[in-house]
Amino acid sequence: MAKANKDTKESYRDPSTLSALLYAVITAVLIFGPAAAPSITLGEVVIAYIGLAMVAYVVLCIMGVRQSLKRARMGGGGRQAR
Numbered sequence: 001m002a003k004a005n006k007d008t009k010e011s012y013r014d015p016s017t018l019s020a021l022l023y024a025v026i027t028a029v030l031i032f033g034p035a036a037a038p039s040i041t042l043g044e045v046v047i048a049y050i051g052l053a054m055v056a057y058v059v060l061c062i063m064g065v066r067q068s069l070k071r072a073r074m075g076g077g078g079r080q081a082r
Helices: 017-036 042-074
Strands: none
Touching: 017 042
């Protein structure tokens, strides 16, 4: 098992009030915004949200494969490198 570096300390800072409000406003716009547009149907909203989730998933998968290949190329193979 790897030893933790004693010099690095984990620190957590509470988010600022402005940051929390901005997060709440953006979330509300994303959730309730399409309902305010009269020309958009519920089916289109659902399809758009599922499509965005699929795109995000594919991007995360590609990033994971890329990171895995980078580690393998650099010789940091995890358990096999021991």
